[in-house]
Amino acid sequence: MISIQNLSKDFTNGKEILTAVDNISLNVNKGEIFGIIGLSGAGKSTLIRCINRLEEPTSGKIFIDNVDLTSLDKESLRLMRKEIGMIFQHFNLLSQKTVYDNIAFPLELNGENKDQIDKRVNLLLEYVELTDKKYSYPSQLSGGQKQRVAIARAIANNPKILLSDEGTSALDPRTTKSILSLLNRIRREFGITIVMITHQMEVVKDICDRVAIMEDGKIVETNTVESIFREPKTKTASTFISSMSNTIEDEVINPKDFNGILIRLSYLGNDANQPIVSKAIKQFDINVNILSGNINKLQETNVGHLILELTGDDDQISKAISHLRNEDVHVEVLQ
């Protein structure tokens, strides 16, 4: 659906050249919710703005349904943009227009007639559950309502792609959840491919199918959300996972405070049916001390983490660990 090839974007400030996006290649499948996570300054905002060329890439190519976006002239690009909706962190609603007129705006740009516009806008208002706010102005709405207007507006043209530039970053956790479930519904019901950038792992966890982790203008890791949670390959990925409020902070458990071997088990929800830890205790002559445990609910499944202290004979411990590894559990030895 979207194929980005060797994309770079440099900003020049006098003599200084800042490479915000550094030779990035990635593919987004049709109907997928693809997350790009990174700290501020990682270049993710520049990357997503290159996808509809709000930011002109310095080099590289972007294909959308096999059309090379980077080769389009201004007029073709303008028409192409109608197939790519976008929502923003600060909503960017027209402050002097009502909710109705805000949603009607993209349709007016197409020169559609009043009846058509009226039908479509009312349908969209219903879809985002804002029919009662039809004649309100943005200043009279809450953040979540504003973003729902922005979403309705962004999908008014039936786009193929929806880009979310930190679309939930200005919202409280509860509102974030409701916006995410709206986005998920849009994907499910209209098959719109969604690319979202965020700095919140909770967002990725709740809604994304796959995620790319960005750092210093580069993508350091791309994988399904499940795999990243289970087996983060890079430090950045594990930092993001552990930054989530309900996750174990590695720093809280200092391996030096314990005598035994510390291991972290990560497993998917489906594997949780097996009493694997108990089996290991029975089979090998070891003692297990549970230090912490938690479960992260992902879109389709759950990922559990368990930090255990193993004490006993070294030989028995290493056998136990290899046994656990065979049980389709990801084992990470912390000490």
Place this chain on the structure above:
Amino acid sequence: MIDLVLPSVLETLYMVFFSTAFSLLLGFPLGILLVITEKGSIWEKPMLNKVLNTIINLLRSFPFIILMILLFPLSKLLIGKTIGTKATIVPLSIAAAPFVARVMESSLKEVDKGVIEFSLSMGATVPQIITKVLFSEALPSIILGVTLTIINLIGYSAMAGSIGGGGLGDLAIRYGLYRYQTDVMIVSVIVIIILVQSIQFIGNTLAAKINKK
């Protein structure tokens, strides 16, 4: 006294009304051009932007009274004479146009960049962004700018009175200054004060009423 003041008030209103209309007609497009041709804006034209800025600054550096004298030939060409209320409208409009351009520029620049960016992301054309986004988002601020222009033109028109432009300024100078009729002077000034106050009041009220932000 009424017989003396009323015609002057009407003359002033006449001059101010038409010069406001013409200066907006000239200045508003200039203001839009200033904003859209700027670097990073929706119709980037750095050279044109520079030229416009220079011309506007140049026109604005003239003291009004000098500009008016310099524009006598133009008034003669357009109206057929250089003095009188009608003739004064020409220099008034031209003097106020660059002012209007700057006022409009600053109003339009207040429009949230994010909103313009969103419009671009929706595939809006440049004319669509100007009419449907810039203009409507900036309207309350534009109304205040127009108010400011009208008040400025009341001041200019009083000055124009001193070189035969007619209106309240002319009255104050001819009767108040040259003929020592202080009462006429005071009445003229009071009328001007009332005019300015009411226009500012109307402008503020209107701008606040339509502003939904």
